[in-house]
Amino acid sequence: xxxxxxxxxxxxxxxxxxAYGLLxxxxxxxxxxxxxxxxxxxxxxxxxYAIGGYTAAALLDGGWSSLLLALAVGTVAATAAGAxxxxxxxRVAARSHLTQALLTFGLALVGGSLLVAAFGPDDPPVRVPxxxxxxxxxxxxxxxxxxxxxxxxxxVLAGLLHVAVRRTRAGMLVRAxxxxxxxxxxxxxxxxxxxxxxxxxxxxxxxxxxVLGAPIIGPGPDTADAVLLLxxxxxxxxxxxxxxxTLLAALAVGQIQTLGVALAPSAAPFLLFAAMAAVLAVRxxxxxxxxxxx
Amino acid sequence: MSExxxxxxxxxxxxxxxxxxxxxxACADGGRGAGTAGSIKIGLLASLSGTYQAVGKEIxxxxxLYLATHDGKLGGRQVELVVADEGNGAATAVPAATKLLKQxxxxxxxxxxxxxxxxxxxxxxxxxxxxxxxxxxxxxxxDVSRIWHTSYLSDEPGxxxxxxxxxxxxxxxxxxxxxxxxxxxxxxxxxxxxVKEGGELANPGGRTTFTPFPTTTNFTPYFARIKASGxxxxxxxxxxxxxxxxxxQYAQSEISDLPLYAAGFLTEGGVLDAQGExxxxxxxxxxxxxxxxxxxxxxxxxxxxxxNDGSPTTYAMASYDAAAVLDRAIAxxxxxxxxxxxNAAIGQLGQIASPRGTWQFSPTTHAPVQKWYLRQVRQDxxxxxxxxxxxxxxxGG
Numbered sequence: 001x002x003x004x005x006x007x008x009x010x011x012x013x014x015x016x017x018x019a020y021g022l023l024x025x026x027x028x029x030x031x032x033x034x035x036x037x038x039x040x041x042x043x044x045x046x047x048x049y050a051i052g053g054y055t056a057a058a059l060l061d062g063g064w065s066s067l068l069l070a071l072a073v074g075t076v077a078a079t080a081a082g083a084x085x086x087x088x089x090x091r092v093a094a095r096s097h098l099t100q101a102l103l104t105f106g107l108a109l110v111g112g113s114l115l116v117a118a119f120g121p122d123d124p125p126v127r128v129p130x131x132x133x134x135x136x137x138x139x140x141x142x143x144x145x146x147x148x149x150x151x152x153x154x155x156v157l158a159g160l161l162h163v164a165v166r167r168t169r170a171g172m173l174v175r176a177x178x179x180x181x182x183x184x185x186x187x188x189x190x191x192x193x194x195x196x197x198x199x200x201x202x203x204x205x206x207x208x209x210x211v212l213g214a215p216i217i218g219p220g221p222d223t224a225d226a227v228l229l230l231x232x233x234x235x236x237x238x239x240x241x242x243x244x245x246t247l248l249a250a251l252a253v254g255q256i257q258t259l260g261v262a263l264a265p266s267a268a269p270f271l272l273f274a275a276m277a278a279v280l281a282v283r284x285x286x287x288x289x290x291x292x293x294x
Numbered sequence: 295m296s297e298x299x300x301x302x303x304x305x306x307x308x309x310x311x312x313x314x315x316x317x318x319x320a321c322a323d324g325g326r327g328a329g330t331a332g333s334i335k336i337g338l339l340a341s342l343s344g345t346y347q348a349v350g351k352e353i354x355x356x357x358x359l360y361l362a363t364h365d366g367k368l369g370g371r372q373v374e375l376v377v378a379d380e381g382n383g384a385a386t387a388v389p390a391a392t393k394l395l396k397q398x399x400x401x402x403x404x405x406x407x408x409x410x411x412x413x414x415x416x417x418x419x420x421x422x423x424x425x426x427x428x429x430x431x432x433x434x435x436x437d438v439s440r441i442w443h444t445s446y447l448s449d450e451p452g453x454x455x456x457x458x459x460x461x462x463x464x465x466x467x468x469x470x471x472x473x474x475x476x477x478x479x480x481x482x483x484x485x486x487x488x489v490k491e492g493g494e495l496a497n498p499g500g501r502t503t504f505t506p507f508p509t510t511t512n513f514t515p516y517f518a519r520i521k522a523s524g525x526x527x528x529x530x531x532x533x534x535x536x537x538x539x540x541x542x543q544y545a546q547s548e549i550s551d552l553p554l555y556a557a558g559f560l561t562e563g564g565v566l567d568a569q570g571e572x573x574x575x576x577x578x579x580x581x582x583x584x585x586x587x588x589x590x591x592x593x594x595x596x597x598x599x600x601x602n603d604g605s606p607t608t609y610a611m612a613s614y615d616a617a618a619v620l621d622r623a624i625a626x627x628x629x630x631x632x633x634x635x636x637n638a639a640i641g642q643l644g645q646i647a648s649p650r651g652t653w654q655f656s657p658t659t660h661a662p663v664q665k666w667y668l669r670q671v672r673q674d675x676x677x678x679x680x681x682x683x684x685x686x687x688x689x690g691g
Contacts, residue, residue: 009522012548016514121347122564123535133571135546141521144546215542217511218568220535221345226511262515269473269506 012141013262014255019147021254022154023216025247026209028231028238029161030082030202032246033174035235040199041097043104044085046228047111048078048203052210053219054115057124060214064129067211074211075204081111082203086196112224123220146215153212158247161205165243174198233272237279333372334624334631337400339391339415340613341407344382345534348564349407349609353429355602356613357404360621363597368617369624369631376400380407384414391415395422401624401633402427404616409433409448409476416441425637427620429613432661433475440637443661444615445608446581447690448476451557452484452529454666454687455579457491459484459555465526466496467555470516472507472532480531480557488529496525511539517547525549531557538568545572553577561671561680563607573671574678581662582608582650583669583682591649605679606649615648622646656690663690 027049034042055074060066085107092099127133128146135142165171177184177194185191206227210219217223230253238249256275261268338357341350354377361373376398378390387406394400395418402425406412409431419426419440428443435441459467469485471477481502485495497503505516520528528549532540537560544554558580561573584595584605594614598606606614623639624631631639645652653664665688669680 009518013515013518016512020512121351123538123568125568125570127570135548135550142546142548142550144543146546218535218538218542220538222508222535226509257512258515260515262518265503265516265519269509 008140010259010262011139012143013258015138015143015151016147017255017258018251019151019154019216019254020257021251022151022158023209023213024230024234024253025250026154026157027206027213027227028234028250029158029243029246030205030209031231031235032238032243033198033205034202036242039097040089040195041101041104042085042199042202043101043228044081044108044111045202045206045231046224046226047108047115048081048206049210049213049217049227050112050115050219050224051078051081052207053126053214053217053223054119054124054210055207056211056214057119057126057219060127060129062127062130062133064131067129071208071211075207078207078210079200079204082206083196083200085203086199089195089199090192108224108228112221115219115224116221119219121221123218126214126218128215150212150216157208162243170197233276236276333374334368335374335376335398335400336368336620337391337394337398337403338375338377338405339380339387339394339403339411340377340405341381342377342379344386346380346382346407348534349430350380350405352563352607352609353405353407353613355598356429356606356610357617359594359597359601359610360614360617362601363593364617364621368621369627371624371631380405380411383408383410387411388414388418391418395419395424400424401631402620402636404620405429405613407431412441422633424633425640427616427640429616430609438660441660442619442640442655444619445612445661446664447659447661448479449483449486450689451579451581451666452480452482452531453487454689455529455555455557455668456484456487456493458579458668458684458686459527459529460488460491460493463493463527463553466494466524467527467529468496468520468523468525469502469529470520471502471504471530472510472536473504474507476533477504477507477531481529484529484531484557496520496523498523508536510536513540513543514547517544517549520552521548525552527553527555529555530560533559533562534565537561537565541565541569541576542572545574555579558608558669558680561669563609566671566678566680567604570678574673576671577683578669578671578680579666579686580608580669580680581664581666582611583667583680585674585679585682586649586651586667588649588651590647594649608650611649615646615650618648619643619646653690659690661690663688 031042031045034040052074055077056070059070059073085104089100089103092103132146132149134145136145136148173184173189173194177191181191217227234246234249234253237252238246256271260271338354340353341347366373376394378394380387380390394403404427406428407430412428412431413433416435425440430445432443432445432447469481471481485502503516544550555577558578561576561578566573595606619640622643623636626639627635645654651665653662656663666686667682668684668686670683671678672681674681
């Protein structure tokens with residue numbers, strides 16, 4: 001075999017780290033938008049992902065059309081839930097992050113209970129399209145076909161997100177609102193609408209991630225907490241408001257969770273948080289230097 | 295009116311109240327567990343909410359099924375079943391058990407999903423001297439004189455399958471499991487017996503790999519290590535959502551062609567539906583399978599399917615057996631069964647006929663001496679199901 005035998009065992013974990021990292025990116029991007037732009041700490045973000053996941057479990061039947069249907073339904077449902085969060089937050093939008101955190105955490109608890117009441121306490125099965133329900137050979141190793149395709153899809157999503165934030169008028173307004181919300185208001189754009197739009201968009205991203213990521217981080221009673229935790233770590237590592245920093249942080253989290261565990265299994269329980277502590281200690285603003293006027 | 299009530303009348307009212315109260319307390323003191331005439335109070339504590347609610351509901355359903363198929367009676371007495379929610383662990387289990395034992399004053403307690411909950415409730419049982427017929431979790435306990443279990447000890451599944459794995463795997467076996475007390479016990483049971491039988495572990499240094507629990511959801515890096523170790527088979531124990539993740543990812547991993555052996559919980563109950571095709575061919579060891587061919591099991595499975603969806607699990611079966619144990623013990627405890635006489639009667643039961651086959655309590659551990667079965671996930675009609683493919687060792691005691 002051409003590949004060095006010392007590197008060979010780590011190829012699959014490294015590849016898997018990319019898939020995992022991109023999933024975390026799509027899931028966390030919404031939280032970064034929320035926190036960085038609307039200034040809202042939405043602790044119900046993981047629940048929005050879980051909505052997408054449960055939708056996937058309920059609708060997927062092994063065909064391509066069901067995947068499209070689940071993606072549409074899951075995204076719309078999570079978008080609506082995101083807008084609902086924005087509506088409930090209207091009265092406390094000016095308050096401190098603690099108030100928002102309490103309100104959204106309460107929503108997360110209610111949402112989690114409703115999901116369990118609707119879908120049961122077990123982890124529901126998720127059926128991916130039959131054509132992807134197998135493994136393919138990658139450099140002499142077997143790897144899940146769905147995850148390989150997911151890498152491509154998530155990379156496209158990340159690219160689209162970048163274009164949306166950088167090149168569209170909506171993206172410019174959002175970035176402008178980060179820098180100076182009052183100036184945007186003077187321009188005749190209501191910041192409340194930007195907040196609603198951002199939370200709805202964050203819901204859409206989380207919902208889409210939930211549907212597409214269901215075969216990787218599946219729906220269940222613990223899903224919302226797990227996704228929220230990973231997203232918060234990415235937010236801390238990535239520096240707020242920067243999509244590039246978020247992508248870098250998410251890919252790093254993916255590698256820490258896969259390659260890191262393969263290299264140092266005994267350190268697995270605290271690798272992620274050790275990395276977070278190290279980054280915070282060295283550079284308080286995160287991996288990427290986000291320029292954010294406050 | 296009350297202001298103008300004559301003094302004598304008020305005194306009479308007070309006296310009447312006092313008599314009623316006295317009578318009520320006298321009744322309460324009249325006997326622990328005694329309900330209305332000829333009936334008996336049994337407490338069932340299980341996780342009806344939280345992480346383990348799937349198991350807790352099976353346990354409740356199993357006990358209720360026994361009652362429903364026996365005219366609601368245990369030992370000839372009408373049963374007043376008091377159900378309480380164990381929640382996620384000792385923090386919620388202890389207050390619930392306190393209510394059952396001190397307020398409802400049940401004659402015997404059953405159920406309890408988590409080993410930690412049993413350990414938390416244990417001092418209360420000693421204080422109230424009420425027998426406990428547990429149907430799942432079993433921690434390490436010093437004095438089991440009033441503690442009985444119809445389930446198993448955590449290290450027994452691995453112990454029961456070790457010889458079979460050594461005989462059928464040509465080469466070394468990689469042992470991996472979750473990093474908590476239950477995982478340590480399950481894996482130690484296997485590795486100790488396996489090495490003693492002359493088996494070879496593929497793990498570096500012969501040390502079992504433990505994955506962080508419950509945080510591990512992606513097992514790919516561990517599969518890469520198993521591949522690198524050159525193992526010829528894998529032995530594992532996971533339950534709940536970790537079992538789903540492990541099995542689904544295993545089937546698509548680069549070690550999917552290695553035979554997977556596991557403690558039965560890996561593919562038991564609801565998790566098997568979630569795993570779907572990925573679980574096909576997985577071998578597991580358990581004390582029960584719904585397709586066991588004996589009269590008790592046929593009756594049990596038929597009654598279960600009439601009331602519930604799907605097949606019964608080992609959790610439901612153990613709780614059904616807990617009711618059977620209490621049924622016989624209460625009948626043997628005399629005209630006025632007390633917690634003490636019921637406890638003494640449980641110790642004298644001998645062989646117990648059960649859907650799992652005949653078993654008996656070990657005199658030392660008070661857990662079953664029972665036969666373990668090798669099962670494989672196979673097609674059964676339209677669904678995949680755990681099918682018994684052979685008998686393994688009889689373990690316990």
